Amino acid sequence: xxxxxxxxxxxxxxxxxxxxxxxxxxxxxxxxxxxxxxxxxxxxxxxxxxxxxxxxxxxxxxxxxxxxxxxxxxxxxxxxxxxxxxxxxxxxxxxxxxxxxxxxxxxxxxxxxxxxxxxxxxxxxxxxxxxxxxxxxxxxxxxxxxxxxxxxxxxxxxxxxxxxxxxxxxxxxxxxxxxxxxxxxxxxxxxxxxxxxxxxxxxxxxxxxxxxxxxxxxxxxxxxxxxxxxxxxxxxxxxxxxxxxxxxxxxxxxxxxxxxxxxxxxxxxxxxxxxxxxxxxxxxxxxxxxxxxxxxxxxxxxxxxxxxxxxxxxxxxxxxxxxxxxxxxxxxxxxxxxxxxxx
Amino acid sequence: xxxxxxxxxxxxxxxxxxxxxxxxxxxxxxxxxxxxxxxxxxxxxxxxxxxxxxxxxxxxxxxxxxxxxxxxxxxxxxxxxxxxxxxxxxxxxxxxxxxxxxxxxxxxxxxxxx
Numbered sequence: 001x002x003x004x005x006x007x008x009x010x011x012x013x014x015x016x017x018x019x020x021x022x023x024x025x026x027x028x029x030x031x032x033x034x035x036x037x038x039x040x041x042x043x044x045x046x047x048x049x050x051x052x053x054x055x056x057x058x059x060x061x062x063x064x065x066x067x068x069x070x071x072x073x074x075x076x077x078x079x080x081x082x083x084x085x086x087x088x089x090x091x092x093x094x095x096x097x098x099x100x101x102x103x104x105x106x107x108x109x110x111x112x113x114x115x116x117x118x119x120x121x122x123x124x125x126x127x128x129x130x131x132x133x134x135x136x137x138x139x140x141x142x143x144x145x146x147x148x149x150x151x152x153x154x155x156x157x158x159x160x161x162x163x164x165x166x167x168x169x170x171x172x173x174x175x176x177x178x179x180x181x182x183x184x185x186x187x188x189x190x191x192x193x194x195x196x197x198x199x200x201x202x203x204x205x206x207x208x209x210x211x212x213x214x215x216x217x218x219x220x221x222x223x224x225x226x227x228x229x230x231x232x233x234x235x236x237x238x239x240x241x242x243x244x245x246x247x248x249x250x251x252x253x254x255x256x257x258x259x260x261x262x263x264x265x266x267x268x269x270x271x272x273x274x275x276x277x278x279x280x281x282x283x284x285x286x287x288x289x290x291x292x293x294x295x296x297x298x299x300x301x302x303x304x305x306x307x308x309x310x311x312x313x314x315x316x317x318x319x320x321x322x323x324x325x326x327x328x329x330x331x332x333x334x335x336x337x338x339x340x341x342x343x
Numbered sequence: 344x345x346x347x348x349x350x351x352x353x354x355x356x357x358x359x360x361x362x363x364x365x366x367x368x369x370x371x372x373x374x375x376x377x378x379x380x381x382x383x384x385x386x387x388x389x390x391x392x393x394x395x396x397x398x399x400x401x402x403x404x405x406x407x408x409x410x411x412x413x414x415x416x417x418x419x420x421x422x423x424x425x426x427x428x429x430x431x432x433x434x435x436x437x438x439x440x441x442x443x444x445x446x447x448x449x450x451x452x453x454x455x456x457x
Contacts, residue, residue, distance in 0.1 A: 292368060297373055
Protein backbone atom coordinates (compact mmCIF):
# COMPACT_ATOMS: atom_id res chain seq x y z
CA UNK A 1 0.00 0.00 0.00
CA UNK A 2 0.95 3.63 -0.24
CA UNK A 3 1.65 5.57 2.91
CA UNK A 4 -0.46 8.19 4.55
CA UNK A 5 1.30 11.03 2.79
CA UNK A 6 4.14 11.59 0.41
CA UNK A 7 5.95 14.51 1.99
CA UNK A 8 8.04 13.91 5.08
CA UNK A 9 6.15 15.14 8.12
CA UNK A 10 8.15 17.36 10.41
CA UNK A 11 7.42 17.91 14.04
CA UNK A 12 5.43 15.76 16.40
CA UNK A 13 2.03 17.20 15.45
CA UNK A 14 2.61 16.55 11.76
CA UNK A 15 3.88 13.03 12.40
CA UNK A 16 0.80 12.35 14.50
CA UNK A 17 -1.53 13.57 11.78
CA UNK A 18 0.34 11.49 9.18
CA UNK A 19 0.06 8.42 11.36
CA UNK A 20 -3.62 9.11 12.03
CA UNK A 21 -4.39 9.69 8.36
CA UNK A 22 -2.37 6.65 7.25
CA UNK A 23 -5.11 4.47 8.70
CA UNK A 24 -7.57 5.82 6.15
CA UNK A 25 -5.90 4.23 3.15
CA UNK A 26 -8.51 2.76 0.77
CA UNK A 27 -6.86 -0.67 0.70
CA UNK A 28 -7.63 -1.23 4.38
CA UNK A 29 -10.72 -3.08 5.56
CA UNK A 30 -10.86 -1.75 9.09
CA UNK A 31 -12.91 -2.95 12.00
CA UNK A 32 -13.50 -1.30 15.35
CA UNK A 33 -14.19 -2.70 18.79
CA UNK A 34 -15.00 -1.19 22.17
CA UNK A 35 -12.92 -1.78 25.28
CA UNK A 36 -12.58 -0.54 28.81
CA UNK A 37 -9.16 -0.35 30.46
CA UNK A 38 -9.01 0.57 34.14
CA UNK A 39 -12.33 2.33 33.75
CA UNK A 40 -11.26 4.29 30.69
CA UNK A 41 -13.46 3.67 27.62
CA UNK A 42 -11.51 3.09 24.46
CA UNK A 43 -12.37 2.35 20.83
CA UNK A 44 -9.66 0.50 18.92
CA UNK A 45 -9.84 0.47 15.13
CA UNK A 46 -7.61 -2.02 13.35
CA UNK A 47 -6.77 -1.80 9.64
CA UNK A 48 -7.17 -5.46 8.72
CA UNK A 49 -8.01 -8.88 10.09
CA UNK A 50 -4.43 -10.18 10.18
CA UNK A 51 -3.37 -7.31 12.41
CA UNK A 52 -6.44 -7.79 14.60
CA UNK A 53 -5.65 -11.50 14.99
CA UNK A 54 -2.09 -10.66 16.01
CA UNK A 55 -2.85 -8.00 18.60
CA UNK A 56 -6.42 -8.15 19.86
CA UNK A 57 -6.58 -11.61 21.50
CA UNK A 58 -4.45 -10.28 24.35
CA UNK A 59 -7.06 -7.65 25.24
CA UNK A 60 -10.22 -9.61 24.40
CA UNK A 61 -11.17 -9.84 28.08
CA UNK A 62 -11.51 -6.08 28.20
CA UNK A 63 -13.99 -5.95 25.31
CA UNK A 64 -17.28 -4.22 26.16
CA UNK A 65 -20.56 -4.13 24.26
CA UNK A 66 -20.96 -0.38 24.20
CA UNK A 67 -18.91 2.69 24.91
CA UNK A 68 -19.56 5.77 26.96
CA UNK A 69 -19.31 9.04 25.10
CA UNK A 70 -15.91 10.44 24.22
CA UNK A 71 -13.80 7.33 24.45
CA UNK A 72 -10.11 7.32 23.76
CA UNK A 73 -9.68 6.55 20.07
CA UNK A 74 -6.82 4.32 18.98
CA UNK A 75 -5.95 3.38 15.40
CA UNK A 76 -3.75 0.42 14.50
CA UNK A 77 -2.27 -0.13 11.07
CA UNK A 78 0.74 -1.57 9.28
CA UNK A 79 2.49 -0.82 6.03
CA UNK A 80 4.99 1.61 4.54
CA UNK A 81 5.02 5.06 6.11
CA UNK A 82 6.94 7.30 3.68
CA UNK A 83 8.62 10.19 5.34
CA UNK A 84 8.54 8.88 8.87
CA UNK A 85 11.82 10.46 9.82
CA UNK A 86 12.92 8.14 12.63
CA UNK A 87 13.27 5.42 10.00
CA UNK A 88 16.17 7.45 8.66
CA UNK A 89 17.88 7.47 12.00
CA UNK A 90 18.71 3.82 12.47
CA UNK A 91 22.41 4.32 11.93
CA UNK A 92 22.74 7.07 14.49
CA UNK A 93 20.00 6.15 16.93
CA UNK A 94 19.98 2.35 17.20
CA UNK A 95 17.73 2.51 20.20
CA UNK A 96 14.16 3.17 21.12
CA UNK A 97 13.54 6.87 20.89
CA UNK A 98 10.92 8.81 22.76
CA UNK A 99 9.80 12.30 21.93
CA UNK A 100 7.27 14.66 23.37
CA UNK A 101 6.15 18.13 22.60
CA UNK A 102 3.03 19.87 23.70
CA UNK A 103 0.33 17.24 23.81
CA UNK A 104 1.97 14.65 21.57
CA UNK A 105 4.13 11.90 22.99
CA UNK A 106 5.64 9.02 21.05
CA UNK A 107 7.93 6.05 21.24
CA UNK A 108 9.59 4.69 18.13
CA UNK A 109 11.29 1.29 18.05
CA UNK A 110 13.59 1.16 15.01
CA UNK A 111 14.53 -2.47 15.60
CA UNK A 112 10.98 -3.75 15.27
CA UNK A 113 9.78 -0.84 13.15
CA UNK A 114 6.86 0.24 15.25
CA UNK A 115 5.60 3.56 16.51
CA UNK A 116 3.29 4.43 19.39
CA UNK A 117 2.11 8.04 19.24
CA UNK A 118 -0.56 9.72 21.35
CA UNK A 119 -2.19 13.13 21.50
CA UNK A 120 -3.07 13.73 25.15
CA UNK A 121 -5.35 16.68 24.47
CA UNK A 122 -7.41 14.98 21.78
CA UNK A 123 -7.19 11.59 23.55
CA UNK A 124 -6.38 9.68 20.41
CA UNK A 125 -3.43 7.52 19.47
CA UNK A 126 -1.89 5.39 16.77
CA UNK A 127 0.05 2.15 16.89
CA UNK A 128 1.87 1.55 13.64
CA UNK A 129 4.22 -1.18 12.47
CA UNK A 130 6.01 -1.47 9.18
CA UNK A 131 4.92 -5.08 8.71
CA UNK A 132 2.96 -7.76 10.49
CA UNK A 133 6.03 -10.00 10.58
CA UNK A 134 8.01 -7.38 12.49
CA UNK A 135 5.74 -7.49 15.53
CA UNK A 136 7.74 -8.99 18.40
CA UNK A 137 6.18 -11.67 20.58
CA UNK A 138 6.04 -9.43 23.64
CA UNK A 139 3.94 -6.93 21.70
CA UNK A 140 1.49 -9.68 20.80
CA UNK A 141 1.20 -10.83 24.41
CA UNK A 142 0.98 -7.31 25.87
CA UNK A 143 0.19 -4.85 23.07
CA UNK A 144 -0.16 -1.06 23.22
CA UNK A 145 1.59 -0.69 26.59
CA UNK A 146 2.85 2.80 25.85
CA UNK A 147 -0.53 3.96 24.56
CA UNK A 148 -2.25 2.55 27.63
CA UNK A 149 0.34 4.21 29.86
CA UNK A 150 -0.35 7.60 28.31
CA UNK A 151 -4.12 7.35 28.04
CA UNK A 152 -4.54 6.05 31.60
CA UNK A 153 -2.44 8.84 33.09
CA UNK A 154 -5.58 10.98 33.17
CA UNK A 155 -7.47 8.37 35.26
CA UNK A 156 -5.01 8.63 37.05
CA UNK A 157 -3.50 5.20 36.67
CA UNK A 158 -0.08 3.75 36.00
CA UNK A 159 0.81 0.73 33.92
CA UNK A 160 3.06 -1.43 36.06
CA UNK A 161 5.46 -4.28 35.44
CA UNK A 162 3.82 -6.33 38.17
CA UNK A 163 1.57 -9.34 38.75
CA UNK A 164 -1.64 -9.32 40.73
CA UNK A 165 -3.82 -12.14 42.05
CA UNK A 166 -6.30 -12.36 44.89
CA UNK A 167 -9.23 -13.94 46.66
CA UNK A 168 -12.52 -12.65 48.08
CA UNK A 169 -10.40 -10.95 50.76
CA UNK A 170 -8.58 -8.80 48.23
CA UNK A 171 -5.51 -8.79 46.05
CA UNK A 172 -1.76 -8.69 46.29
CA UNK A 173 0.57 -6.85 43.96
CA UNK A 174 3.71 -8.85 43.16
CA UNK A 175 6.64 -6.64 42.22
CA UNK A 176 10.24 -7.29 41.30
CA UNK A 177 12.54 -7.90 38.38
CA UNK A 178 12.06 -10.62 35.79
CA UNK A 179 12.88 -14.02 37.26
CA UNK A 180 11.77 -13.10 40.77
CA UNK A 181 8.80 -15.42 40.59
CA UNK A 182 5.92 -13.11 39.72
CA UNK A 183 4.49 -15.13 36.82
CA UNK A 184 5.16 -18.45 38.50
CA UNK A 185 3.36 -17.36 41.66
CA UNK A 186 0.47 -15.85 39.74
CA UNK A 187 -0.12 -19.03 37.74
CA UNK A 188 0.18 -21.22 40.82
CA UNK A 189 -2.52 -19.08 42.44
CA UNK A 190 -4.74 -19.43 39.37
CA UNK A 191 -4.26 -23.18 39.64
CA UNK A 192 -5.46 -22.92 43.23
CA UNK A 193 -8.61 -21.10 42.12
CA UNK A 194 -7.55 -17.51 42.84
CA UNK A 195 -8.64 -14.53 40.82
CA UNK A 196 -6.19 -13.29 38.24
CA UNK A 197 -5.49 -9.74 37.15
CA UNK A 198 -1.99 -10.03 35.70
CA UNK A 199 1.18 -12.04 35.64
CA UNK A 200 3.35 -9.37 34.00
CA UNK A 201 1.63 -6.03 33.35
CA UNK A 202 -1.38 -4.44 35.01
CA UNK A 203 -2.76 -0.98 35.67
CA UNK A 204 -2.80 0.54 39.14
CA UNK A 205 -5.34 3.09 40.31
CA UNK A 206 -5.46 4.74 43.72
CA UNK A 207 -8.93 6.32 43.84
CA UNK A 208 -10.13 5.31 47.32
CA UNK A 209 -8.01 2.25 47.74
CA UNK A 210 -5.16 1.03 45.55
CA UNK A 211 -6.67 -1.25 42.92
CA UNK A 212 -5.00 -3.47 40.32
CA UNK A 213 -6.75 -3.57 36.94
CA UNK A 214 -6.48 -6.24 34.30
CA UNK A 215 -5.17 -5.26 30.89
CA UNK A 216 -4.23 -8.55 29.26
CA UNK A 217 -5.60 -12.07 29.23
CA UNK A 218 -2.48 -13.49 27.67
CA UNK A 219 0.82 -14.46 29.14
CA UNK A 220 4.23 -15.00 27.60
CA UNK A 221 5.48 -18.08 29.38
CA UNK A 222 8.15 -20.74 29.23
CA UNK A 223 6.83 -24.29 28.78
CA UNK A 224 7.78 -25.10 32.36
CA UNK A 225 5.77 -22.17 33.72
CA UNK A 226 2.84 -23.02 31.47
CA UNK A 227 2.98 -26.55 32.88
CA UNK A 228 1.70 -25.18 36.18
CA UNK A 229 -1.82 -25.14 34.78
CA UNK A 230 -3.35 -28.35 33.52
CA UNK A 231 -4.48 -27.97 29.95
CA UNK A 232 -2.92 -24.55 29.41
CA UNK A 233 -0.89 -26.01 26.57
CA UNK A 234 -4.14 -26.19 24.60
CA UNK A 235 -4.42 -22.41 25.01
CA UNK A 236 -1.06 -21.72 23.39
CA UNK A 237 -1.70 -19.31 20.55
CA UNK A 238 1.77 -18.69 19.22
CA UNK A 239 5.26 -20.10 19.19
CA UNK A 240 7.93 -18.08 17.45
CA UNK A 241 11.16 -19.67 16.24
CA UNK A 242 14.08 -18.86 18.49
CA UNK A 243 11.88 -17.60 21.31
CA UNK A 244 12.03 -19.57 24.53
CA UNK A 245 8.58 -18.37 25.52
CA UNK A 246 5.20 -18.91 23.94
CA UNK A 247 2.00 -16.89 24.19
CA UNK A 248 -0.89 -18.45 26.07
CA UNK A 249 -4.47 -17.25 26.15
CA UNK A 250 -5.20 -17.48 29.83
CA UNK A 251 -8.40 -15.54 29.32
CA UNK A 252 -9.93 -18.32 27.26
CA UNK A 253 -8.47 -21.08 29.39
CA UNK A 254 -9.45 -19.71 32.81
CA UNK A 255 -11.73 -16.86 31.80
CA UNK A 256 -13.89 -17.07 34.90
CA UNK A 257 -10.86 -16.34 37.04
CA UNK A 258 -9.66 -13.35 35.03
CA UNK A 259 -10.95 -10.41 37.03
CA UNK A 260 -11.21 -6.84 35.83
CA UNK A 261 -9.91 -5.43 39.09
CA UNK A 262 -8.89 -6.31 42.62
CA UNK A 263 -8.72 -4.03 45.64
CA UNK A 264 -5.17 -4.44 46.89
CA UNK A 265 -4.37 -5.41 50.47
CA UNK A 266 -0.59 -5.75 50.24
CA UNK A 267 2.48 -5.44 48.06
CA UNK A 268 4.72 -8.50 47.92
CA UNK A 269 8.36 -8.65 46.90
CA UNK A 270 8.79 -12.32 45.97
CA UNK A 271 11.86 -14.44 45.55
CA UNK A 272 12.45 -18.02 44.53
CA UNK A 273 14.23 -19.93 47.27
CA UNK A 274 15.10 -23.57 48.07
CA UNK A 275 12.55 -23.57 50.88
CA UNK A 276 9.54 -21.32 51.43
CA UNK A 277 10.03 -18.44 53.85
CA UNK A 278 7.37 -16.77 55.95
CA UNK A 279 6.11 -13.33 54.95
CA UNK A 280 8.32 -10.65 56.47
CA UNK A 281 7.16 -7.02 56.71
CA UNK A 282 9.30 -4.66 54.67
CA UNK A 283 9.73 -0.92 54.62
CA UNK A 284 7.96 0.80 51.75
CA UNK A 285 11.31 2.03 50.50
CA UNK A 286 12.36 -1.55 49.84
CA UNK A 287 9.30 -2.20 47.71
CA UNK A 288 9.88 1.12 46.00
CA UNK A 289 13.25 -0.16 44.83
CA UNK A 290 11.47 -3.09 43.17
CA UNK A 291 8.68 -1.07 41.63
CA UNK A 292 9.54 2.55 40.94
CA UNK A 293 12.66 2.24 38.76
CA UNK A 294 11.28 -0.47 36.45
CA UNK A 295 7.95 1.35 36.12
CA UNK A 296 9.46 4.73 35.35
CA UNK A 297 12.22 3.45 33.08
CA UNK A 298 10.10 1.14 30.94
CA UNK A 299 7.23 3.49 30.22
CA UNK A 300 8.25 7.09 29.62
CA UNK A 301 6.06 10.01 28.77
CA UNK A 302 3.73 10.16 31.74
CA UNK A 303 6.23 9.74 34.51
CA UNK A 304 4.87 12.31 36.98
CA UNK A 305 1.45 10.60 36.98
CA UNK A 306 3.01 7.15 37.30
CA UNK A 307 5.28 8.32 40.11
CA UNK A 308 2.33 9.80 42.02
CA UNK A 309 0.17 6.69 41.63
CA UNK A 310 2.89 4.23 42.62
CA UNK A 311 4.06 6.37 45.52
CA UNK A 312 0.53 6.62 46.90
CA UNK A 313 0.15 2.85 46.77
CA UNK A 314 3.49 2.29 48.44
CA UNK A 315 2.55 4.62 51.26
CA UNK A 316 -0.89 3.10 51.87
CA UNK A 317 -0.28 -0.65 51.61
CA UNK A 318 1.77 -2.98 53.81
CA UNK A 319 4.75 -4.57 52.10
CA UNK A 320 6.06 -8.10 52.62
CA UNK A 321 8.89 -10.19 51.31
CA UNK A 322 8.03 -13.82 50.60
CA UNK A 323 10.25 -16.69 49.53
CA UNK A 324 8.50 -19.21 47.33
CA UNK A 325 9.83 -22.74 47.57
CA UNK A 326 10.00 -25.24 44.72
CA UNK A 327 6.51 -26.61 45.39
CA UNK A 328 4.06 -24.68 43.25
CA UNK A 329 1.48 -24.91 46.01
CA UNK A 330 3.75 -22.76 48.20
CA UNK A 331 2.77 -19.54 46.45
CA UNK A 332 -0.98 -19.51 47.22
CA UNK A 333 -0.27 -20.72 50.77
CA UNK A 334 2.26 -17.97 51.37
CA UNK A 335 0.17 -15.27 49.75
CA UNK A 336 -2.88 -16.34 51.76
CA UNK A 337 -0.78 -15.72 54.86
CA UNK A 338 0.11 -12.27 53.52
CA UNK A 339 -3.58 -11.48 53.07
CA UNK A 340 -4.32 -12.73 56.57
CA UNK A 341 -1.59 -10.43 57.95
CA UNK A 342 -2.71 -7.46 55.89
CA UNK A 343 -6.45 -7.45 56.41
CA UNK B 344 33.09 22.37 46.87
CA UNK B 345 30.24 23.99 45.05
CA UNK B 346 28.43 27.04 46.29
CA UNK B 347 24.73 26.77 47.14
CA UNK B 348 23.48 28.16 43.87
CA UNK B 349 25.79 26.25 41.59
CA UNK B 350 24.40 22.78 42.22
CA UNK B 351 21.17 21.60 40.68
CA UNK B 352 19.36 18.33 40.17
CA UNK B 353 18.83 17.34 36.51
CA UNK B 354 15.29 16.79 35.27
CA UNK B 355 16.11 13.14 34.63
CA UNK B 356 16.74 12.53 38.33
CA UNK B 357 13.64 11.78 40.38
CA UNK B 358 13.38 10.84 44.03
CA UNK B 359 10.82 9.81 46.62
CA UNK B 360 11.28 9.45 50.35
CA UNK B 361 9.57 6.68 52.32
CA UNK B 362 10.04 7.16 56.06
CA UNK B 363 13.80 7.55 56.34
CA UNK B 364 14.71 5.91 53.04
CA UNK B 365 14.92 7.79 49.76
CA UNK B 366 14.83 6.10 46.38
CA UNK B 367 16.67 8.15 43.77
CA UNK B 368 16.41 7.21 40.10
CA UNK B 369 18.54 8.53 37.26
CA UNK B 370 16.25 8.12 34.27
CA UNK B 371 19.08 9.03 31.90
CA UNK B 372 21.13 5.91 32.57
CA UNK B 373 18.87 3.54 34.53
CA UNK B 374 20.95 3.61 37.72
CA UNK B 375 19.05 3.92 40.96
CA UNK B 376 19.93 4.34 44.60
CA UNK B 377 18.73 3.64 48.10
CA UNK B 378 19.63 6.44 50.49
CA UNK B 379 19.49 5.47 54.19
CA UNK B 380 18.52 7.96 56.88
CA UNK B 381 21.62 10.17 57.00
CA UNK B 382 21.90 10.33 53.22
CA UNK B 383 18.18 11.13 53.05
CA UNK B 384 18.78 14.11 55.31
CA UNK B 385 21.57 15.33 53.05
CA UNK B 386 19.43 14.81 49.93
CA UNK B 387 16.51 16.70 51.45
CA UNK B 388 18.88 19.52 52.29
CA UNK B 389 20.16 19.55 48.74
CA UNK B 390 16.60 19.91 47.47
CA UNK B 391 16.21 23.14 49.43
CA UNK B 392 19.60 24.54 48.46
CA UNK B 393 21.84 23.40 51.29
CA UNK B 394 25.41 22.55 50.42
CA UNK B 395 26.33 18.89 50.99
CA UNK B 396 29.68 17.76 52.34
CA UNK B 397 32.48 17.62 49.79
CA UNK B 398 32.56 13.83 49.52
CA UNK B 399 28.81 13.64 48.90
CA UNK B 400 28.97 16.40 46.31
CA UNK B 401 31.88 14.76 44.49
CA UNK B 402 30.07 11.42 44.39
CA UNK B 403 26.74 12.91 43.31
CA UNK B 404 28.45 14.88 40.54
CA UNK B 405 30.19 11.74 39.29
CA UNK B 406 26.88 9.84 39.29
CA UNK B 407 25.09 12.65 37.47
CA UNK B 408 22.64 13.13 40.32
CA UNK B 409 23.59 16.76 40.52
CA UNK B 410 25.19 19.10 38.04
CA UNK B 411 27.38 22.08 38.73
CA UNK B 412 27.14 25.15 36.61
CA UNK B 413 30.39 25.46 34.71
CA UNK B 414 31.83 22.48 36.54
CA UNK B 415 33.08 19.07 35.47
CA UNK B 416 31.10 15.84 35.93
CA UNK B 417 33.42 14.64 38.66
CA UNK B 418 35.48 11.51 39.17
CA UNK B 419 33.85 8.19 40.12
CA UNK B 420 34.26 7.39 43.80
CA UNK B 421 32.75 5.21 46.49
CA UNK B 422 29.20 6.12 47.56
CA UNK B 423 29.11 7.88 50.92
CA UNK B 424 26.77 7.45 53.89
CA UNK B 425 25.84 3.85 53.16
CA UNK B 426 24.13 4.65 49.88
CA UNK B 427 23.33 1.50 47.88
CA UNK B 428 23.76 1.70 44.12
CA UNK B 429 21.81 -0.50 41.68
CA UNK B 430 22.61 -0.85 38.00
CA UNK B 431 20.66 -3.98 37.05
CA UNK B 432 18.24 -1.86 35.03
CA UNK B 433 21.14 -0.11 33.32
CA UNK B 434 21.75 -3.38 31.50
CA UNK B 435 18.09 -3.38 30.49
CA UNK B 436 18.49 0.17 29.25
CA UNK B 437 21.47 -0.86 27.14
CA UNK B 438 19.54 -3.78 25.67
CA UNK B 439 16.38 -1.82 24.95
CA UNK B 440 17.04 1.79 25.79
CA UNK B 441 14.58 4.59 25.53
CA UNK B 442 15.96 8.05 25.10
CA UNK B 443 14.26 11.35 24.82
CA UNK B 444 15.24 12.58 21.38
CA UNK B 445 14.44 16.02 20.09
CA UNK B 446 17.31 17.25 17.99
CA UNK B 447 15.81 20.41 16.59
CA UNK B 448 13.21 21.41 19.14
CA UNK B 449 10.29 20.37 16.92
CA UNK B 450 9.36 17.59 19.28
CA UNK B 451 10.35 14.97 16.77
CA UNK B 452 13.49 13.02 16.05
CA UNK B 453 14.34 14.85 12.87
CA UNK B 454 17.80 14.07 11.58
CA UNK B 455 20.00 17.11 11.90
CA UNK B 456 22.57 15.57 9.56
CA UNK B 457 20.09 15.00 6.72
